Amino acid sequence: MSSDKRTLPNILITGTPGTGKSTLAEKLSKQLKFKWINVSELAKEKNYLSEIENDGCGILDEDKVVDELEETVGSTVGGVIVEYHGCDFFPERWFDMVIVLRTSTEQLYDRLSARGYAEKKLRDNVDCEIFQVLAEEARESYKADIIHELQSDTKIHLKDNLKTLKSMVKKWKEENS
Numbered sequence: 001m002s003s004d005k006r007t008l009p010n011i012l013i014t015g016t017p018g019t020g021k022s023t024l025a026e027k028l029s030k031q032l033k034f035k036w037i038n039v040s041e042l043a044k045e046k047n048y049l050s051e052i053e054n055d056g057c058g059i060l061d062e063d064k065v066v067d068e069l070e071e072t073v074g075s076t077v078g079g080v081i082v083e084y085h086g087c088d089f090f091p092e093r094w095f096d097m098v099i100v101l102r103t104s105t106e107q108l109y110d111r112l113s114a115r116g117y118a119e120k121k122l123r124d125n126v127d128c129e130i131f132q133v134l135a136e137e138a139r140e141s142y143k144a145d146i147i148h149e150l151q152s153d154t155k156i157h158l159k160d161n162l163k164t165l166k167s168m169v170k171k172w173k174e175e176n177s
């Protein structure tokens with residue numbers, strides 16, 4: 001299905017753990033009255049995580065996630081916000097906007113320390129942000145004109161990002177009505 005058949009846009013929010021995906025997705029979904037899907041939470045609930053890796057994270061059964069979400073995210077209704085720290089396994093046709101959240105090393109370090117991440121996991125995630133792993137993955141998986149990198153260090157950034165996204169949704173609706 002092409003995006004112009006949807007009545008509302010679907011938004012993917014991706015980024016390194018701790019960059020603020022859930023914080024942004026929760027507020028945005030409330031303000032826009034969109035459905036919010038946190039893939040990590042879904043995977044835990046539905047038991048889509050197999051084999052525990054050394055860092056305590058399971059390996060996601062990506063096919064099961066896609067099958068589970070196809071009815072909702074692939075429907076003609078749209079208006080879904082999906083968030084996950086990965087983006088290359090979702091069908092490209094699902095999304096009209098792909099948001100990559102970026103956070104400074106210092107902020108990310110503090111946030112992940114506050115989460116109690118062990119030193120190695122913390123370092124791996126900070127490296128993931130420094131090397132722009134998710135931004136690169138997004139560029140390899142989606143068209144450049146739907147990808148938007150947004151800085152997410154401060155509460156002011158959060159406010160600005162909400163404003164930016166709401167105006168992007170407004171524009172999309174005008175262009176696709």
Ligand SMILES: Nc1ncnc2c1ncn2[C@@H]1O[C@H](COP(=O)(O)OP(=O)(O)O)[C@@H](O)[C@H]1O
Pocket residue numbers: 015016017018019020021022023024111152153154155156157158
């Ligand atoms: N723009 C921001 N400014 C300041 N703190 C933020 C911002 N976004 C998120 N946070 C804080 O950072 C932590 C991680 O945010 P969270 O939304 O859980 O990240 P993610 O979903 O990407 O793992 C939380 O404590 C949250 O309150």
